């Protein structure tokens with residue numbers, strides 16, 4: 451009878467955030483930095499294509515067979531939070547084919563500020579913003595910004611070109627996060643890359659020692675809608691949860 455693989459649970463790490471903030475680049479960076487010491491695989495999510503998977507395969511940072519693409523066909527958050535089946539199958543397939551894996555990185559399709567991973571899919575999650583999205587984004591809140599395990603304020607090297615004070619942005623984010631970790635990151639700033647890599651190693655250590663408990667950043671924040679009714683100008687304010695992005699009204 452073949453010997454079973456030793457049971458070393460893979461760390462499943464989610465990376466999400468708005469379109470173009472640098473999620474694929476951050477994953478490529480982590481593969482480059484850690485693939486000599488860790489067995490890594492990647493799952494990407496795109497709405498209509500396998501663009502992110504192709505970008506990562508072309509980056510040459512990992513054996514292309516270790517990169518699987520999920521085509522969500524719908525809003526990216528549905529596949530990482532509402533119905534995670536396709537992602538779980540992709541992760542489990544990689545874990546079986548390349549056992550024992552240390553780390554599976556799961557990239558969400560670019561979404562809005564409300565998207566977060568289900569804790570049933572990932573052990574820990576990173577939310578990525580970038581300075582080019584504006585210095586005020588970190589103050590806008592939402593579950594990812596406020597409660598993801600790590601918030602990255604990316605592309606700090608671009609800050610002078612878009613008139614953003616990235617240190618202030620990191621300070622605003624830290625305030626919104628009640629002490630949870632924030633890293634100002636640029637792929638060209640070695641010290642910031644080291645901080646990111648150290649954080650990932652820390653998660654791996656916590657997972658292996660059984661102290662990493664997947665935390666749900668939660669659904670989008672409570673918000674209110676005013677509804678006008680037919681009876682005169684009587685207006686009712688209803689507070690509830692739904693799937694609209696923050697700041698939109700129905």
Ligand SMILES: Nc1nc2c(ncn2[C@@H]2O[C@H](COP(=O)(O)OP(=O)(O)OP(=O)(O)O)[C@@H](O)[C@H]2O)c(=O)[nH]1
Nearest residue numbers: 468469470471472473474475560605608636637638
């Ligand atoms: N200057 C600078 N540019 C960066 C950095 N990281 C990523 N970029 C650039 O930002 C752009 C978007 O990066 P991606 O990694 O494709 O972003 P993404 O979040 O995966 O994009 P989507 O999957 O489309 O949501 C690319 O042109 C990257 O080269 C950085 O640290 N500094």
